[in-house]
Amino acid sequence: MDFISILSIFVLACFVGYYVVWSVTPALHTPLMSVTNAISSVIVVGALIAAAAAGSASSKWLGLVAVALASVNIFGGFAVTARMLAMYKKRDR
Amino acid sequence: MHTDLIVAVPAWVLLAYLISGVCFILALRGLSGPESSRRGNRLGIIGMTIAVVTTLVTHVPWGIGESPLREQGGAVFDWSTIGLILGAILIGGVIGLVTARKIQMTAMPQLVAAFHSLVGMAAVLVGAAAYLNPEAFGIAVRITPIYGPSIINILPVSRIEMGLGVAIGAITFSGSVIAFLKLNGNMSGKPILLPLRHVINLGTLVAILGLIAYFTQDQAPWVFFTIAGLSFAIGFLLIIPIGGADMPVVISMLNSYSGWAAAAMGFTLHNSAMIITGALVGSSGAILSYIMCRAMNRSFISVIAGGFGGATSSGDAAAIDRPFKRGSAEDAAFLMKQADQVIIVPGYGMAVSQAQHALKEMADRLKAEGVRVKYAIHPVAGRMPGHMNVLLAEANVPYDEVFELEDINSEFAQTDVAFVIGANDVTNPAAKTDKGSPIYGMPVLDVEKARTVLFVKRSMGGVGYAGVDNELFYRDNTMMLLADAKKMVEEIVKALG
Numbered sequence: 001m002d003f004i005s006i007l008s009i010f011v012l013a014c015f016v017g018y019y020v021v022w023s024v025t026p027a028l029h030t031p032l033m034s035v036t037n038a039i040s041s042v043i044v045v046g047a048l049i050a051a052a053a054a055g056s057a058s059s060k061w062l063g064l065v066a067v068a069l070a071s072v073n074i075f076g077g078f079a080v081t082a083r084m085l086a087m088y089k090k091r092d093r
Numbered sequence: 094m095h096t097d098l099i100v101a102v103p104a105w106v107l108l109a110y111l112i113s114g115v116c117f118i119l120a121l122r123g124l125s126g127p128e129s130s131r132r133g134n135r136l137g138i139i140g141m142t143i144a145v146v147t148t149l150v151t152h153v154p155w156g157i158g159e160s161p162l163r164e165q166g167g168a169v170f171d172w173s174t175i176g177l178i179l180g181a182i183l184i185g186g187v188i189g190l191v192t193a194r195k196i197q198m199t200a201m202p203q204l205v206a207a208f209h210s211l212v213g214m215a216a217v218l219v220g221a222a223a224y225l226n227p228e229a230f231g232i233a234v235r236i237t238p239i240y241g242p243s244i245i246n247i248l249p250v251s252r253i254e255m256g257l258g259v260a261i262g263a264i265t266f267s268g269s270v271i272a273f274l275k276l277n278g279n280m281s282g283k284p285i286l287l288p289l290r291h292v293i294n295l296g297t298l299v300a301i302l303g304l305i306a307y308f309t310q311d312q313a314p315w316v317f318f319t320i321a322g323l324s325f326a327i328g329f330l331l332i333i334p335i336g337g338a339d340m341p342v343v344i345s346m347l348n349s350y351s352g353w354a355a356a357a358m359g360f361t362l363h364n365s366a367m368i369i370t371g372a373l374v375g376s377s378g379a380i381l382s383y384i385m386c387r388a389m390n391r392s393f394i395s396v397i398a399g400g401f402g403g404a405t406s407s408g409d410a411a412a413i414d415r416p417f418k419r420g421s422a423e424d425a426a427f428l429m430k431q432a433d434q435v436i437i438v439p440g441y442g443m444a445v446s447q448a449q450h451a452l453k454e455m456a457d458r459l460k461a462e463g464v465r466v467k468y469a470i471h472p473v474a475g476r477m478p479g480h481m482n483v484l485l486a487e488a489n490v491p492y493d494e495v496f497e498l499e500d501i502n503s504e505f506a507q508t509d510v511a512f513v514i515g516a517n518d519v520t521n522p523a524a525k526t527d528k529g530s531p532i533y534g535m536p537v538l539d540v541e542k543a544r545t546v547l548f549v550k551r552s553m554g555g556v557g558y559a560g561v562d563n564e565l566f567y568r569d570n571t572m573m574l575l576a577d578a579k580k581m582v583e584e585i586v587k588a589l590g
Contacts, residue, residue, distance in 0.1 A: 001107075001363045001365075003250055006359075006360055006363060006365075006368060009365050009368050009369065010356060010359075010360070010368045010371075010372055011372075013114070013118075013368060013369040013371075013372035013373060014372040014375070014376055016118055016369075016372070016373070017118075017121075017372050017373040017374075017375065017376030017377060018376045018380065020118060020121045020122050020373070021121065021373075021376055021377040021380045021381075022380060023122070023125045024121065024124040024125055025124070025125060025126060025127075026384075026470075026472065026478070026479060026482070026497050027127070027470075027479060027482040027492055027495060027497075028124045028127065028130060028479060028482070029381060029384075029477075029478035029479030029482070030201055030205075030477060030478060030479035030480055030482065030483045031124060031130065031134075031479070031483070032121070032124050032377060032381070032478075032479070033205050033344070033345070033348050033377075033378075033381070033477065033478065033479075034201075034204075034205055034208070035120060035121070035124070035133075035134060035137055036121070036348055036351075036352065036373070036374040036377045036378070037205060037208045037209060037212065037348065037351065037374075038137060038141070038208075039117045039120065039137055039140070039141065039370050039373070039374065040212050040351045040352050040354075040355045040370055040371065040374040041141075041211075041212055041215065041355075042113070042117070042140075042141065042144050042355060042366050042367050042370045043212065043215050043216055043219060043354070043355045043358055043367060044144075044145060044148075044215070045110075045144055045145070045148045045362065045364055045366065045367060046219035046222075046223070046230075046358050046361075046362050046364070046367070047215060047218065047219050047222070048145070048148045048149060048152060048153075048178065049148060049152050049229060049230060049362065050218075050219060050222030050223065050226065050229065050230075051174070051177065051178050051181070052149075052152040052153045052154065052174055052178065053152070053226055053228075053229030053230075054154070054229075055226050055228060055229060056222075056225050056226035056229075058225055059221075059222040059223075059225040059226035059229065060174075060222075060226075062218045062219075062221050062222040062225070063218070063219070063222045064177055064178065064181045065181075065218055066214075066215040066218035066219050066222065067178060067181040067182060067185065068181040068182070068184050068185040069185065069211045069214055069215045069218070070185065070211070070212070070215045071181065071182045071183075071184070071185025071186050071189060072185040072186075072188045072189040072192070072208075072211055073185075073189065073208050073211045073212055073215075074141055074185075074186075074189065075185065075186040075187075075189030075190045075193070076188070076189030076190065076192050076193045076204075076208065077189070077193075077208055078134060078137060078138050078141070079189065079190050079193035079194065080192075080193035080196060080201075080204065081134050081137075082131070082134050083193060083194070084198075084201075084483055084486070085127065085130045085131050085134055086131070087483070087486040087487050087489075088127035088130070088486045088492050089127075089486070089489065089491055089492065090127075090491055090492065090493055091491035091493050091494065
């Protein structure tokens with residue numbers, strides 16, 4: 001992909017983000033933070049590439065540490081969000 | 094002679110990352126309501142799984158067929174690499190799951206800060222890995238001269254993206270560490286003000302940007318690592334002057350940064366899932382910061398400049414002498430039992446004393462007596478956006494009894510009892526009347542319009558984060574309930590019988 005296509009994706013995604021986030025109900029702002037936290041760990045993709053690549057041992061180890069850190073976030077972030085969301089209940093009548 | 098190392102990526106891989114990005118958009122979209130949110134979270138998990146599996150399939154040397162990375166094309170099955178990667182995922186996953194299960198809901202702000210710091214650190218590490226092995230990321234050009242060893246040149250655009258990604262990641266990391274220490278109570282919530290801090294901070298930021306520009310000309314290690322080092326330093330420096338009560342803004346801002354860091358890395362890696370996610374998270378954090386600032390009637394710049402909530406005490410001595418009405422748990426129970434409607438206003442104090450479960454019990458007793466009970470939440474109540482809502486949800490308070498400021502403010506005038514527990518500044522009528530007050534103009538809950546205000550507070554001495562006395566304490570229709578929030582509520586429950 002060339003720089004302009006990437007930039008286009010980025011700019012459009014910013015707009016999508018803007019409208020999607022305004023539609024989030026304020027009661028769910030804490031789960032919003034924890035889930036955005038979990039998804040921003042998609043940076044694990046970069047970590048995996050570094051960890052899998054040959055050619056530089058130090059790069060590989062940095063990648064492995066990053067994989068572990070991002071995994072904490074992915075598993076922890078989604079799990080804690082699910083735990084919170086399960087608590088939001090309607091009045092039982 | 095030039096050898097272009099940018100490897101063509103198969104179309105299905107691009108599509109997979111795109112689908113993963115769409116899943117993340119839908120995950121956030123689901124949060125528009127509690128019912129759809131659970132499905133949204135599952136979509137987020139699916140999106141992440143797609144991204145991780147796609148990367149593993151295309152980059153790990155499985156030894157099956159041809160790997161898209163030339164160096165590993167048709168490589169033998171590399172057990173050690175696969176084992177190490179799976180081991181890293183396993184270790185991280187177990188730590189994450191155990192933490193998520195054990196964490197107290199009141200500690201959620203600290204946990205989110207800690208998670209932000211991990212994203213920041215991961216971004217720095219990925220940036221460093223990409224710097225050390227640019228060919229693996231397809232962002233370098235190898236120049237092989239006729240004589241001498243070949244030179245690997247990182248593409249100039251990639252250098253800027255990498256520099257920005259590492260800088261934002263490092264700021265996110267060190268800033269989040271400070272935010273965590275402040276929220277967790279390991280570090281005083283009071284702002285720490287260094288002399289000349291604005292000059293130091295601005296100078297450091299300019300230096301970082303200058304070095305990133307210089308990095309395009311010279312890819313020497315010192316440039317790269319100085320960028321990282323200065324960014325770690327500026328992260329610490331930016332957050333230490335910010336007081337504990339401004340943490341809702343700080344934590345939202347760091348949320349935003351962690352997104353921009355992921356987006357910058359996405360640019361480096363040409364990965365659409367990372368770019369989409371980064372943009373989503375970046376705008377999410379920015380919007381939350383904006384909402385928090387608006388709820389405090391403060392500009393983003395003044396929060397970032399820090400120092401708010403530092404000056405206290407001066408007014409306290411005078412304040413203690415003013416007459417106020419003090420009530421007991423029995424008085425409170427009697428007043429609320431007689432009421433048609435009670436509105437509960439929770440604040441950070443409720444979180445500190447873990448009073449939410451006792452509060453729910455009190456509300457249940459009142460409802461059994463035929464009293465209507467509602468909850469009013471100010472946007473900045475607590476230490477992070479939505480903090481109070483989560484705590485009430487934890488105590489099984491139905492979410493349709495919980496109202497936002499603008500939806501419930503007009504109801505106080507027709508309410509018999511406003512029960513303020515652990516909130517202070519967000520109820521201060523001075524915000525509406527006293528132009529000299531530091532919180533003037535901040536939207537507040539009109540609790541003083543209720544027939545009676547019951548105000549649960551540890552003692553008369555302390556003031557809210559803004560360091561201003563609350564006019565409400567001395568009103569005729571206010572009764573102060575001076576005790577630990579949880580103990581007081583438990584006593585009221587007992588008195589309700």
